[in-house]
Amino acid sequence: MRxxxxxxxxxxxxxxxxxxxxIMMPYLMPLLIVILFGYGIKMQVTGVRTLILDNDNxxxxxxxxxxxxHSKYFTTTVKNMSEKDALREIKKxxxxxxIIIPSSFEKNSLKGIKTEIGVFIxxxxxxxxxxxxxxxxxxxxxxxxxxxxxxxxxxxxNTRNLFNQALRDEEMIVPGLIGMVLLISPAILxxxxxxxxxxxxxxFNFYSSPVSKGEFLVAxxxxxxxxxxxxxxxxxxxxxxxxxxxxxxxxxxxxxASEFYVFTALGFGLLVSIIASSQIVAIIVxxxxxxxxxxxxxGMIMPISSMSGDxxxxxxxxxxxxxxxxxxxxxxxxxxxxxxxxxxxxxxLFGYGIVxxxxxxxxxxxxxx
Amino acid sequence: xxxxxxxxxKELISFFRSFGLVILVIYFFTAEVYVAANGMEIEAKxxxxxxxxKSAGGMSKKILSNLHSPEFxxxxxxxxxxxxxxxxxxxxxxxGMIFDEQFEKDYYKKLNPTxxxxxxxxxxxxxxxxxxxxxxILMKFNNLELPVALKMHKLFNQNADTGLFMGVSELxxxxxxxxxxxxxxxxxxxxxxxxxxIMLLMPVNPKIIILAKSLSQIIIIMIGxxxxxxxxxxxxxxVPINGNLLHFFxxxxxxxxxxxxxxxxIAAVSKNIMQISQLSIVIMMPIxxxxxxxxPIYAMHPLLQYLSALSPLSYYIxxxxxxxxxxTSFVDLLPYFGGVLILGVILYWYGFRxxxxxx
Numbered sequence: 001m002r003x004x005x006x007x008x009x010x011x012x013x014x015x016x017x018x019x020x021x022x023i024m025m026p027y028l029m030p031l032l033i034v035i036l037f038g039y040g041i042k043m044q045v046t047g048v049r050t051l052i053l054d055n056d057n058x059x060x061x062x063x064x065x066x067x068x069x070h071s072k073y074f075t076t077t078v079k080n081m082s083e084k085d086a087l088r089e090i091k092k093x094x095x096x097x098x099i100i101i102p103s104s105f106e107k108n109s110l111k112g113i114k115t116e117i118g119v120f121i122x123x124x125x126x127x128x129x130x131x132x133x134x135x136x137x138x139x140x141x142x143x144x145x146x147x148x149x150x151x152x153x154x155x156x157x158n159t160r161n162l163f164n165q166a167l168r169d170e171e172m173i174v175p176g177l178i179g180m181v182l183l184i185s186p187a188i189l190x191x192x193x194x195x196x197x198x199x200x201x202x203x204f205n206f207y208s209s210p211v212s213k214g215e216f217l218v219a220x221x222x223x224x225x226x227x228x229x230x231x232x233x234x235x236x237x238x239x240x241x242x243x244x245x246x247x248x249x250x251x252x253x254x255x256x257a258s259e260f261y262v263f264t265a266l267g268f269g270l271l272v273s274i275i276a277s278s279q280i281v282a283i284i285v286x287x288x289x290x291x292x293x294x295x296x297x298x299g300m301i302m303p304i305s306s307m308s309g310d311x312x313x314x315x316x317x318x319x320x321x322x323x324x325x326x327x328x329x330x331x332x333x334x335x336x337x338x339x340x341x342x343x344x345x346x347x348x349l350f351g352y353g354i355v356x357x358x359x360x361x362x363x364x365x366x367x368x369x
Numbered sequence: 370x371x372x373x374x375x376x377x378x379k380e381l382i383s384f385f386r387s388f389g390l391v392i393l394v395i396y397f398f399t400a401e402v403y404v405a406a407n408g409m410e411i412e413a414k415x416x417x418x419x420x421x422x423k424s425a426g427g428m429s430k431k432i433l434s435n436l437h438s439p440e441f442x443x444x445x446x447x448x449x450x451x452x453x454x455x456x457x458x459x460x461x462x463x464x465g466m467i468f469d470e471q472f473e474k475d476y477y478k479k480l481n482p483t484x485x486x487x488x489x490x491x492x493x494x495x496x497x498x499x500x501x502x503x504x505x506i507l508m509k510f511n512n513l514e515l516p517v518a519l520k521m522h523k524l525f526n527q528n529a530d531t532g533l534f535m536g537v538s539e540l541x542x543x544x545x546x547x548x549x550x551x552x553x554x555x556x557x558x559x560x561x562x563x564x565x566x567i568m569l570l571m572p573v574n575p576k577i578i579i580l581a582k583s584l585s586q587i588i589i590i591m592i593g594x595x596x597x598x599x600x601x602x603x604x605x606x607x608v609p610i611n612g613n614l615l616h617f618f619x620x621x622x623x624x625x626x627x628x629x630x631x632x633x634x635i636a637a638v639s640k641n642i643m644q645i646s647q648l649s650i651v652i653m654m655p656i657x658x659x660x661x662x663x664x665p666i667y668a669m670h671p672l673l674q675y676l677s678a679l680s681p682l683s684y685y686i687x688x689x690x691x692x693x694x695x696x697t698s699f700v701d702l703l704p705y706f707g708g709v710l711i712l713g714v715i716l717y718w719y720g721f722r723x724x725x726x727x728x
Contacts, residue, residue: 124694
């Protein structure tokens with residue numbers, strides 16, 4: 001390891017990154033992804049377009065309509081039309097749910113005869129339809145409670161939402177997105193700058209010069225590592241100020257974990273660049289290797305504790321899960337270094353990075369194949 | 370006409386010869402769609418529950434026996450509340466239930482017993498659904514005689530199976546991305562490998578070259594769509610088709626032509642494949658974002674709602690969902706056809722002009 005040579009190579013990389021405008025990559029792409037997905041993914045459902053067909057037109061039915069109108073979850077319209085026309089409206093995707101109140105609703109319910117309210121929900125977006133049906137059940141239960149039903153002996157539930165009291169979508173999505181972009185952007189950049197030398201033939205400079213493999217890799221990777229390290233802070237600022245995330249944990253842990261994680265991502269890119277001979281192949285292979293685990297096996301969309309079998313094992317093989325655990329902890333939970341899980345995951349990330357780097361060093365050849 | 374067909378065939382042959390691209394296209398149309406359909410589960414399933422039970426145990430056991438698969442895992446028991454909350458903090462479990470000493474006595478005395486529930490709400494939607502399930506289970510124990518019953522009908526997808534929806538919507542995103550990238554690559558590859566000059570020297574009307582080249586990519590995508598719909602959607606995912614499949618293919622053809630227009634524009638302004646990949650991400654992201662694929666359009670900010678009218682994908686997604694799931698008749702599909710066609714003509718014409726200037 002000769003520092004002088006590493007420094008020269010590092011400077012050459014930086015100048016090249018600036019000249020080819022690739023320096024934008026570690027900043028523009030992550031920010032774009034975090035902002036678009038952060039604002040774009042909404043799991044909560046509000047403003048369900050509901051059509052109520054009131055065939056009863058009585059006091060109770062009007063009370064029920066009022067309940068729906070006052071809820072922020074529904075945008076209601078009350079209309080007189082036939083069921084067939086209403087179904088056609090749902091087929092045209094103009095409304096999401098139809099509620100049909102039968103004609104003798106008040107009479108029967110006062111007499112205590114069971115009446116059925118018909119509910120039709122557009123389930124072409126399945127998870128949304130489940131939520132909508134839960135909402136409607138809630139409103140009807142609420143209405144029933146108003147008509148003093150004997151509630152003695154009823155089991156109460158006292159629910160506490162830990163970590164994300166308001167159940168905001170941003171608090172749930174954005175930390176996961178950080179885990180995604182800090183994997184993708186360094187990995188692609190690393191894969192690219194080595195594949196680029198291969199494609200353009202400048203890799204022969206490396207083959208024929210007395211630079212050692214280690215020096216070559218350290219110089220190349222540290223240039224990207226330096227750029228992405230700055231990006232960590234930029235993304236942190238976006239998350240806390242633009243998306244208004246709380247930060248409950250230790251910043252040092254966040255920073256340390258992020259640096260280790262970026263190191264791991266560099267290792268990913270390095271391995272890809274050894275296989276890939278052209279830039280386009282490098283991009284595609286990295287995307288395939290990173291996007292799916294970052295989305296599906298990270299605990300962002302689906303909690304790790306709910307996974308079973310293959311998915312559980314796959315999740316533990318990729319590094320994303322460990323980083324996401326730490327990052328959700330630092331943003332929302334706040335155990336920091338007190339939790340042994342956090343520390344063991346931190347060490348795991350570091351070990352992962354070292355292993356990938358050594359593998360890269362092993363497989364990188366300083367000669368023509 | 371003969372020239373047109375020659376160029377078309379040349380493009381098709383050179384596509385099938387580039388091994389990497391063929392693999393890429395096949396991968397995206399099959400594996401990617403399949404994985405998305407099977408892997409993305411937004412519904413709460415297999416939720417890990419932890420329990421601290423300080424009551425005598427009869428009633429709480431009865432309640433807990435109702436927590437079973439597919440919604441819940443078998444509950445894990447913890448000795449103290451401290452252990453339970455540690456397990457939640459370390460994300461070993463998602464929902465914690467605490468039955469206190471009074472629980473059973475209160476239940477038989479009809480004194481409104483209380484169950485304390487702690488939820489890890491870092492995954493908000495799943496935790497909400499899990500609470501919904503628990504509430505439904507407790508309803509059974511409450512013996513409420515409600516005079517009202519709700520008769521729920523989930524139209525078009527009775528079991529609310531997420532896989533069907535995810536499969537279709539992933540296919541649509543794959544079509545969007547691949548069409549832009551393939552069309553752009555068809556041109557820029559010539560720039561990169563230096564055969565662009567040969568193209569300029571050819572005694573052929575540049576318009577024919579552009580048309581033939583973009584049509585060749587459209588054909589490739591259409592083949593991919595047929596494969597994907599036949600093999601993945603119908604064979605392995607069992608997606609229903611309530612509408613007319615022909616309508617879907619016609620709509621897809623128009624839409625692919627539209628995105629090919631965007632591809633032409635990208636090809637005109639980028640010099641190499643690197644720039645294509647960057648530009649297409651920058652351009653396609655907002656189009657996908659505004660399309661209503663993630664958030665329904667009516668739930669967006671009002672300003673964004675107007676903007677979403679400019680995203681061709683928004684018409685295409687609604688149209689395809691209507692064809693596959695809602696089984697909408699052709700007359701009611703016309704707005705989607707109209708939207709895609711109008712935007713398509715504008716975008717293709719613009720891309721055509723833009724790349725035509727390079728000749």
